[in-house]
Amino acid sequence: MTTEPPVIAAVDGSSHSLEALDWAAHEAVRRGLALVVVHARTPMPHAVRETQRREAEELLTLCVRRVSRVAPDLHPTTLTPMDYPSAAVTSLSRDASLVVVGSRGLGGFRSLLLGSDSMAIASMAKCPVVVVHGEPPEESRQETSSDIVVGVAADESSEDVLAFAFATAASRPGARLRIVHGWTMVSSMLSGGPVFDRDAAAGAAERTLAELTAGWREKYPQVEVVRESVGGSASRALVTASATAALTVVGRRRGGESLGLGLSPVAQTTLGHALGPVAVVPC
Template sequence: MAHSDASSARPHITAAVDGSAHADEALRWAVDEAARRGLALRILHAWPPLAAHGGRDTDRAESRRILGDADLLARDSAPGLAIATVDAVDTVGAALTAESESAALLVLGSRGRGGFRSLLLGSTSLTAASVARCPVVVVRARSGDAPSAPPEVVVGVDGREPADAVLAFAFEEAAARPGTRLRIVHGWRPEDWTLPGGPVFTRADVEARADRGLAEATAGWSEKYPQVDVVRDRASGPPATALVRSSAGAVVTVVGRRVPATSLGLRLSPVAHAVLLHAHGPVAVVPHR
């Protein structure tokens, strides 16, 4: 398998836990991923500096219990994996942001212990996916059909805005799983590929422009990863709809998050937000410029 420079410079994956079943599911995913990539695993639990009703000693004991249980689960799942636990006295958001500075990947459950059953995505997961410096994987129980055969990694691409970091992550995920196909989904709408005030194009002309954009955005990646079978899927309609549909058979669905030049502005695109809310399995959000 090919390792990216980012993985080499960042030799661990961090899984955030809080004692919930969602966190345990995310931890199992992180253990498998760390073993697959040959990286160490850090297990993080954060608890607030201000004491809860039981006092600081109770909070500290609860954190150590949660970390101890998670450590046992991880070691049982992958004997020999290098594992460290992190007991962070900080807000969850601040702890995750700090952890993302050095992690190759941050893995969380879709909801925590405080989440309402009716919510599809917890606030902590949404915040981490929006601000983390490294890729974030939000793991939820699979809904609908089991992964397809052969298994697929799905990645969303906008042919108008190439994002090498997103494609690099997707290709590496597929390469790390022998026999896994990479499906590059280009959800497009005709109005996105016509020029305001320009000449009138036929639908065939617009489709050809969209195909050229996709080819240019993905050029060269199959040469870098010749072992990965690639399918390019030009899907007419809203991009989020196409990605959610494709996620039903995916082991992970990959979307990008453009990092703004300043701290102002939208951190998570409508497409990435919709995929996080509605995908049928794990979603990876990859920051890029």
């Protein structure tokens, strides 16, 4: 293990959070990091706190045993903060390399695509957050590849997003990194590019993508890279790619949390509709 901050897996006993725990354990091994399993206990009346504490201990014992089966060489530690889950995990994220959560918890309505705690943590955490979706419906299930898919935009800093995506791909031998840049005639106009010539706009988008990714191949020569400039909805391209990707990576505006602007429309749509794990990286 390194001295770098650990991977945090947030659990509540739901099937989604246990799938997220498995994903976090595998990722901690790949990155050579420690694993901390966190179960936040929402503040309750004093009369039920002992029962709450006992249930938390039972859940964390179950989680440690589960990790020992998934990753026998990993020896996780556990935490049971007395706080609301999103607040507790967001606070702990200050000293984490990665936070992993399930897409929905025990309190989520089955009709919801993404639970409120998962959305809040992805919007406010100080480190990258991976939201692990449950198994997709059988009719939507496709064979998963080892591709890491990352969406980059011309109007925001993509350095941190690309750094996370390349490091993730490098930790998975044989993984291919697909870098997706979605563009429209409107986005071309807003960025000062061609307005009426679609071919010229496509060429400008490809040049933008080349500029955004310049230098990364030299830093990670072992990673196979595919650049995709997509005319149309970036979120649609990422959701489609997520059906077969090992991980889909999107950015999040750093510093916009207090205004409710942490997640861009592309990030929100990708998180809500993806068919596989999604990483949200502060950028």
